[in-house]
Amino acid sequence: MKPAHKLLFVVCPMLVLGFIYYSSGKLHLHVWGQKPHKDVESTVNVSKVTSVAVRATVTKEPVAEGAVSVGRIVGSVFDKQGFMLNLDTKLPLDLAYKYGNLSEGACKPGYAAAKMTAIYPKFSKPASMFLDRNFKRLAKVINYLPPFGFRTQERIIDVILSATKNYGLGPELDSLICKRCIIVGNGGILSNKSLGSRIDEYDVVVRLNEAPVSGYTRDVGSKTTMRITYPEGAIQKPERYEKDSLFVFSAFKPLDFKWLRQMVYKEKLQGTEGFWKSVARYVPREPSEIRILNPYFIQEAAFQFIGLPQNNGLMGKGNIPTLGTVAITMALHNCDEVAVAGFGYDMNTPHAPLHYYESVKMSAIKESWTHNISKEKEFLRKLVKANIITDLTNGI
Ligand SMILES: *[C@@H]1O[C@H](CO)[C@@H](O)[C@H](O)[C@H]1NC(C)=O
Ligand SMILES: *[C@@H]1O[C@H](CO)[C@@H](O)[C@H](O)[C@H]1NC(C)=O
Ligand SMILES: *[C@@H]1O[C@H](CO)[C@@H](O)[C@H](O)[C@H]1NC(C)=O
Numbered sequence: 001m002k003p004a005h006k007l008l009f010v011v012c013p014m015l016v017l018g019f020i021y022y023s024s025g026k027l028h029l030h031v032w033g034q035k036p037h038k039d040v041e042s043t044v045n046v047s048k049v050t051s052v053a054v055r056a057t058v059t060k061e062p063v064a065e066g067a068v069s070v071g072r073i074v075g076s077v078f079d080k081q082g083f084m085l086n087l088d089t090k091l092p093l094d095l096a097y098k099y100g101n102l103s104e105g106a107c108k109p110g111y112a113a114a115k116m117t118a119i120y121p122k123f124s125k126p127a128s129m130f131l132d133r134n135f136k137r138l139a140k141v142i143n144y145l146p147p148f149g150f151r152t153q154e155r156i157i158d159v160i161l162s163a164t165k166n167y168g169l170g171p172e173l174d175s176l177i178c179k180r181c182i183i184v185g186n187g188g189i190l191s192n193k194s195l196g197s198r199i200d201e202y203d204v205v206v207r208l209n210e211a212p213v214s215g216y217t218r219d220v221g222s223k224t225t226m227r228i229t230y231p232e233g234a235i236q237k238p239e240r241y242e243k244d245s246l247f248v249f250s251a252f253k254p255l256d257f258k259w260l261r262q263m264v265y266k267e268k269l270q271g272t273e274g275f276w277k278s279v280a281r282y283v284p285r286e287p288s289e290i291r292i293l294n295p296y297f298i299q300e301a302a303f304q305f306i307g308l309p310q311n312n313g314l315m316g317k318g319n320i321p322t323l324g325t326v327a328i329t330m331a332l333h334n335c336d337e338v339a340v341a342g343f344g345y346d347m348n349t350p351h352a353p354l355h356y357y358e359s360v361k362m363s364a365i366k367e368s369w370t371h372n373i374s375k376e377k378e379f380l381r382k383l384v385k386a387n388i389i390t391d392l393t394n395g396i
Pocket of ligand 2: 192
């Protein structure tokens with residue numbers, strides 16, 4: 001029997017199940033955002049229907065906002081956060097079928113989000129990377145103060161966006177049918193692994209704060225699609241900014257937006273009290289190269305994925321995710337495949353360097369007031385275990 005036929009045997013009962021579910025009027029059709037490939041024409045119909053049917057049996061009703069966990073409803077299948085307890089690394093059947101005919105190593109459209117939904121049914125893919133002029137329609141963030149939303153900052157954001165006038169990755173990357181992204185963390189674990197050329201192969205290379213490229217390209221690569229930064233983390237020496245990369249701003253407090261406005265409009269920086277360390281006074285970037293990261297990723301990472309204290313939606317002790325996890329969250333919504341490198345601390349090697357670009361030792365890591373590194377790691381472990389993200393340096 002041909003594999004396709006075998007598959008149909010498995011799939012038929014599911015079709016029936018799916019149809020029953022469908023008839024019961026409960027099915028929410030998920031738009032996966034990909035056109036079927038031309039070269040699977042003969043099976044396109046089957047594959048479309050299967051994916052609907054299988055999804056119908058997998059996808060739960062969206063959980064109302066504020067509901068704490070799915071776990072309570074369906075017993076022991078899900079953990080407190082709503083992730084499946086059994087993090088199967090195998091592809092769900094519908095995905096195996098969908099990607100079955102792709103050549104080895106080809107980029108799999110929709111992979112990260114589909115796999116995420118398989119272990120975390122509450123996941124809903126649409127969430128734009130950056131704020132655009134319609135940002136006030138983003139229902140999930142409009143009522144939260146920074147860093148979980150932008151309430152009270154609407155006017156200043158309008159002023160900033162009217163100058164940047166660009167809200168995507170640029171025509172070339174925006175039009176890719178399948179995007180592979182890598183988030184390069186700043187961990188010392190990147191040192192001496194010669195991963196630079198592998199990192200540069202990704203369509204989108206995300207770097208964080210001031211982590212340098214120059215002088216470290218053999219290990220960290222030379223390509224930077226975007227650098228996600230908050231004011232205290234921004235590169236301070238103008239000559240150290242790399243060309244052709246987007247300056248992506250992530251706000252953690254209201255004051256940060258004011259700083260960004262001054263950077264965008266090239267004004268003299270005023271009012272630096274309120275930052276916890278010195279900040280860049282000049283960002284050598286055109287307004288068209290500046291973006292504002294959608295704060296939804298901070299909110300979702302904190303409250304849904306990691307399960308940090310809600311604190312009435314306000315910043316509080318140990319409820320801010322690290323920028324690296326925020327970037328991964330962004331990629332789950334906006335990239336087809338997601339990889340990371342330079343994440344994770346190995347506490348068994350206290351003398352190993354904390355960052356790849358400075359000699360501060362691991363043992364210098366302090367108990368953080370803002371982050372909860374161990375809880376955050378639990379979440380990242382789930383992503384690695386379920387093969388949703390690939391960890392090139394195996395630190396997670
Ligand atoms: C799978 O790919 C092969 C080679 O590209 C092609 O000949 C074949 O028709 C494809 N099969 C299906 C089911 O699309
Ligand atoms: C990397 O290699 C250099 C040169 O061999 C060495 O001095 C350095 O200690 C190594 N760093 C790590 C983290 O192993
Ligand atoms: C991190 O979370 C754990 C478990 O919820 C908690 O016991 C611990 O106090 C938290 N740490 C910080 C720094 O908030």
